[in-house]
Amino acid sequence: MEFVRSFDYRRNWFFPLFxxxxxxxxxxxxxxxxxxxxxxxxxxxxxxxxxxxSLVAIxxxxxxxxxxxxxxxxxxxxxxxxxxxxxxxxAFFACMPLYVxxxxxxxxxxxxxxxxxxxxxxxxxLLTGFGxxxxxxxxxxxxxxxxxxxxxxxxWDMPWGWSLLIxxxxxxxxxxLIGIPALRFKGPYLALATLSLAVTVTPxxxxxxxxxxxxQGVAMFGxxxxxxxxxxxxxxxxxxxxxxxxxxxxxxxxxRRGRFGRALIAIRDNETAASAMGVNVALYKMTAFGIAGAxxxxxxxxxxxxxxxxxxxxxxxxxxxxxxxxxVIGGVATINGAIIGGLFQQFVPxxxxxxxxxxxxxxxxxxxxxxxxxxxxxxxxxxxxxxRYARSGLRLRKPGAGGTxxxxxxxxxxxEEVVIVRQDGGGAA
Amino acid sequence: MSAILEARNLxxxxxxxxxxFGIDLAVPERGIVALLGANGAGKTTTLRALxxxxxxxxxxxxxxxxxxxxxxxxxxRMGMVMVPEGRGTFTDxxxxxxxxxxxxxRRDKDGIRRDIxxxxxxxxxxxxxxxxxxxxxxxxxxxxxxIARALMSRPKLLLLDEPSLxxxxxxxxxxxxxxxxxxxxxxxxxxxxxxxxxxxxxxxTYAYLLETGRVAxxxxxxxxxxxxxxxxxxxxx
Amino acid sequence: xxxxxxxxLAGTANGCIYGLLALxxxxxxxxxxxxxxGQGEMAMFSTYICWSFLNAGxxxxxxxxxxxxxxxxxxxxxxxxLIRPVQNAPELTIVIVTLGLYLFFNSLALWIYSGVxxxxxxxxxxxxxxxxxxxxxIIPYHLFIFAVLxxxxxxxxxxxxxxxxxxxxxxxxxxxxxxxxxGINVNWMLALGWGIAAAAGAxxxxxxxxxxxxxxxxxxxxxxxxxxxATLGGFDSPPGAVVGGIAIGNIVALGGRYIEFIGTxxxxxxxxxxxxxxxxxxxxxxxxxxxxxRV
Numbered sequence: 001m002e003f004v005r006s007f008d009y010r011r012n013w014f015f016p017l018f019x020x021x022x023x024x025x026x027x028x029x030x031x032x033x034x035x036x037x038x039x040x041x042x043x044x045x046x047x048x049x050x051x052x053x054s055l056v057a058i059x060x061x062x063x064x065x066x067x068x069x070x071x072x073x074x075x076x077x078x079x080x081x082x083x084x085x086x087x088x089x090x091a092f093f094a095c096m097p098l099y100v101x102x103x104x105x106x107x108x109x110x111x112x113x114x115x116x117x118x119x120x121x122x123x124x125x126l127l128t129g130f131g132x133x134x135x136x137x138x139x140x141x142x143x144x145x146x147x148x149x150x151x152x153x154x155x156w157d158m159p160w161g162w163s164l165l166i167x168x169x170x171x172x173x174x175x176x177l178i179g180i181p182a183l184r185f186k187g188p189y190l191a192l193a194t195l196s197l198a199v200t201v202t203p204x205x206x207x208x209x210x211x212x213x214x215x216q217g218v219a220m221f222g223x224x225x226x227x228x229x230x231x232x233x234x235x236x237x238x239x240x241x242x243x244x245x246x247x248x249x250x251x252x253x254x255x256r257r258g259r260f261g262r263a264l265i266a267i268r269d270n271e272t273a274a275s276a277m278g279v280n281v282a283l284y285k286m287t288a289f290g291i292a293g294a295x296x297x298x299x300x301x302x303x304x305x306x307x308x309x310x311x312x313x314x315x316x317x318x319x320x321x322x323x324x325x326x327x328v329i330g331g332v333a334t335i336n337g338a339i340i341g342g343l344f345q346q347f348v349p350x351x352x353x354x355x356x357x358x359x360x361x362x363x364x365x366x367x368x369x370x371x372x373x374x375x376x377x378x379x380x381x382x383x384x385x386x387x388r389y390a391r392s393g394l395r396l397r398k399p400g401a402g403g404t405x406x407x408x409x410x411x412x413x414x415x416e417e418v419v420i421v422r423q424d425g426g427g428a429a
Numbered sequence: 430m431s432a433i434l435e436a437r438n439l440x441x442x443x444x445x446x447x448x449x450f451g452i453d454l455a456v457p458e459r460g461i462v463a464l465l466g467a468n469g470a471g472k473t474t475t476l477r478a479l480x481x482x483x484x485x486x487x488x489x490x491x492x493x494x495x496x497x498x499x500x501x502x503x504x505x506r507m508g509m510v511m512v513p514e515g516r517g518t519f520t521d522x523x524x525x526x527x528x529x530x531x532x533x534x535r536r537d538k539d540g541i542r543r544d545i546x547x548x549x550x551x552x553x554x555x556x557x558x559x560x561x562x563x564x565x566x567x568x569x570x571x572x573x574x575x576i577a578r579a580l581m582s583r584p585k586l587l588l589l590d591e592p593s594l595x596x597x598x599x600x601x602x603x604x605x606x607x608x609x610x611x612x613x614x615x616x617x618x619x620x621x622x623x624x625x626x627x628x629x630x631x632x633x634t635y636a637y638l639l640e641t642g643r644v645a646x647x648x649x650x651x652x653x654x655x656x657x658x659x660x661x662x663x664x665x666x
Numbered sequence: 667x668x669x670x671x672x673x674x675l676a677g678t679a680n681g682c683i684y685g686l687l688a689l690x691x692x693x694x695x696x697x698x699x700x701x702x703x704g705q706g707e708m709a710m711f712s713t714y715i716c717w718s719f720l721n722a723g724x725x726x727x728x729x730x731x732x733x734x735x736x737x738x739x740x741x742x743x744x745x746x747x748l749i750r751p752v753q754n755a756p757e758l759t760i761v762i763v764t765l766g767l768y769l770f771f772n773s774l775a776l777w778i779y780s781g782v783x784x785x786x787x788x789x790x791x792x793x794x795x796x797x798x799x800x801x802x803x804i805i806p807y808h809l810f811i812f813a814v815l816x817x818x819x820x821x822x823x824x825x826x827x828x829x830x831x832x833x834x835x836x837x838x839x840x841x842x843x844x845x846x847x848x849g850i851n852v853n854w855m856l857a858l859g860w861g862i863a864a865a866a867g868a869x870x871x872x873x874x875x876x877x878x879x880x881x882x883x884x885x886x887x888x889x890x891x892x893x894x895x896a897t898l899g900g901f902d903s904p905p906g907a908v909v910g911g912i913a914i915g916n917i918v919a920l921g922g923r924y925i926e927f928i929g930t931x932x933x934x935x936x937x938x939x940x941x942x943x944x945x946x947x948x949x950x951x952x953x954x955x956x957x958x959x960r961v
Contacts, residue, residue, distance in 0.1 A: 482846070502850065502851050505848060521840055
């Protein structure tokens with residue numbers, strides 16, 4: 001079964017047009033990017049995002065063109081270049097305090113939350129993108145993280161640092177266990193079962209008032225001490241979150257590349273065949289749930305630390321849906337897509353909420369559907385594809401190793417048959 | 430004899446992958462034509478292309494007029510009906526409902542009633558099981574049901590895809606017997622895809638041999654049955 | 667005992683509404699194997715449309731049928747425009763698109779009608795006061811809901827089992843490839859299925875709006891209960907959906923009263939328990955057909 005289909009320029013010829021339209025709009029009046037909320041309608045954000053996407057796509061093409069001499073030296077150069085790319089991304093986040101003020105709508109706190117989103121989304125990418133298990137319940141694990149912090153703080157005066165260790169552990173074990181019933185659910189049923197998990201969080205948290213503080217939640221303002229930068233908590237929490245996120249990304253990338261990742265993809269693409277090859281399907285699926293749960297738990301605890309407040313209404317089912325939406329828009333079967341997904345989930349609602357309080361969700365819904373029609377590997381997949389097209393000189397040739405390989409096998413099989421027929425015929429002659 | 434169906438340079442593809450590379454074929458009015466070939470030669474795809482079920486190019490004329498751009502259900506209404514490989518039984522429906530579904534494109538209630546009784550005449554076993562769930566019947570019975578269902582739409586041209594597949598020889602003989610009767614009595618033309626070349630060449634008047642999406646050989650049934658190539662490759666003697 | 671009967675009456679009335687929305691879910695799942703996460707929000711939006719008609723001075727018995735027709739048309743439009751292009755896409759894509767529907771209608775309602783709850787009237791001619799039979803109070807509106815459900819079931823039974831269109835709808839759902847070969851326009855049949863489902867969902871919304879207040883999230887909880895109903899009854903069985911709905915209505919009403927821990931806050935947990943238990947013990951539900959998966 002083909003789980004996610006990648007972007008195909010030929011079938012989606014209109015999409016580059018859409019991108020170009022966005023670019024034209026941007027060039028016509030560059031100031032508009034700043035003035036998006038002031039435009040006061042829905043066209044602004046869409047055009048803005050299209051413009052942004054087109055800029056990045058064009059940048060990708062230009063980069064591929066300029067770097068041609070280096071790239072043509074072979075795969076080693078390409079690998080080195082990829083590391084340079086990663087270095088640039090890390091440097092961008094590392095130097096954040098220098099220019100965060102200059103980025104519209106951004107602040108250290110918002111960036112921190114965006115990175116927390118990324119941590120959840122990376123887990124979801126492993127689970128859903130590579131593992132093929134749809135989860136609408138990551139918000140529940142996020143909540144477990146938050147409440148580990150809050151209950152520890154309230155009941156035992158536990159230092160918040162501990163929750164960063166304990167929360168992923170609890171959420172991970174719970175995720176692993178929830179993987180057991182999930183083994184029996186397929187596709188939409190799994191979405192349904194995990195969604196009901198997300199739905200129960202808020203009422204449960206309200207019910208167990210004696211631990212969770214009920215509707216009022218647990219406030220920790222000013223009561224969380226940090227070892228240094230006391231005068232600049234935002235900066236401290238930002239770097240702490242960013243470092244942990246780096247760790248999570250490295251871990252996820254290694255999992256993806258190694259035995260675990262291969263097994264997951266094998267299960268996703270053909271469970272029966274994978275199991276016939278000796279892959280322990282149950283164990284891998286449960287582990288994927290566990291890892292995704294642990295990441296979400298970690299992010300949830302971090303979020304509680306940064307916001308310094310935990311209450312049931314933060315963990316509505318919509319949160320779980322937002323995680324999945326972020327994953328899908330970034331690119332569900334990619335690791336890097338989580339960066340885009342996290343930034344998207346933090347900033348698009350933030351920018352568009354001034355249009356109308358319900359504009360963020362409306363815009364997300366529309367973007368979601370458009371992305372599903374045009375680029376099923378999300379923005380990251382789209383950029384990868386763009387890169388490949390640029391590398392192959394914009395020839396209209398279908399890239400992607402998988403698809404081509406399959407076609408070739410079929411052709412070979414047919415040729416074999418032809419050969420057999422001809423041999424028989426030849427024998428008669 | 431004029432042709433009910435005539436295809437020139439018929440090509441077809443699954444997605445981007447071409448499977449048929451320009452086939453010319455004709456089915457005469459009231460005739461039976463056989464389409465032979467090995468697995469993967471493109472026989473089924475040819476039928477599906479004629480019924481617009483796959484991406485198709487080329488000039489296809491049915492009863493003298495071009496059918497380019499017509500959808501499958503248009504073609505069914507025009508009397509071109511397929512008996513699919515694997516029979517396509519509506520398994521959860523009764524035998525009678527299957528026959529009613531076959532007549533879906535018709536509106537004459539009385540005629541449909543009469544035709545159902547007529548089918549029970551051709552295939553008495555179906556008459557005995559009219560209220561039975563079709564999926565619970567044997568393969569041979571389901572094949573008969575598939576043919577009866579196709580006939581319910583009063584077709585002028587039947588496209589039969591491997592009617593003998595997986596059936597016992599005696600049943601196959603019975604089915605081919607009924608097919609020739611229907612061809613003779615009702616004047617239904619047939620395009621027959623078959624693995625069992627011996628049997629197909631017995632009932633057909635003309636035959637095409639496909640090889641990897643092209644016509645490798647064609648001729649009257651006698652000519653093909655006598656051809657050394659066909660005998661060695663497909664007839665096994 | 668009196669209290670028990672009272673709870674069963676109320677639970678059954680609520681259950682009818684869950685059953686109606688579950689019916690909508692099942693009609694779509696049966697034909698396209700899609701669980702429409704947007705079903706509840708489509709119903710919610712239809713209910714707002716009806717409220718707008720009523721607010722503009724239209725009578726109840728005009729506004730409701732008009733809304734049903736609009737919902738039917740909207741269901742068809744959604745299938746033709748949004749679902750059909752991804753019909754054969756991987757299931758993640760389809761789940762995401764229906765989640766998109768959920769987000770879209772939810773935020774649109776919030777945008778247009780704001781979050782302030784709106785009163786929704788009882789049907790004209792249905793009296794507010796209840797009848798007393800012995801110790802038991804019977805609420806006329808509950809009977810009305812029950813009657814509507816029975817009528818709808820009868821209409822759908824005749825449509826599906828006794829008409830040619832119904833035969834085509836069932837065939838297109840069960841075996842699309844074969845249906846095409848007998849000349850059924852399968853795409854239209856699937857779209858009609860979405861239309862019928864959207865209308866059934868809208869009916870559920872308009873019936874429940876007088877009981878709970880009309881606000882943009884009012885169908886979200888009902889949707890979860892309907893998921894539980896459809897799971898319990900079997901996702902491919904329309905009668906199962908209705909029976910499952912009534913069962914869930916009663917489980918929630920009785921469980922909330924007699925299980926100390928559940929109370930009124932955790933009734934949704936009961937739905938979760940039912941969903942997971944059914945999927946674990948008998949995934950096809952009570953009335954669904956067990957499907958043997960071929961490899």
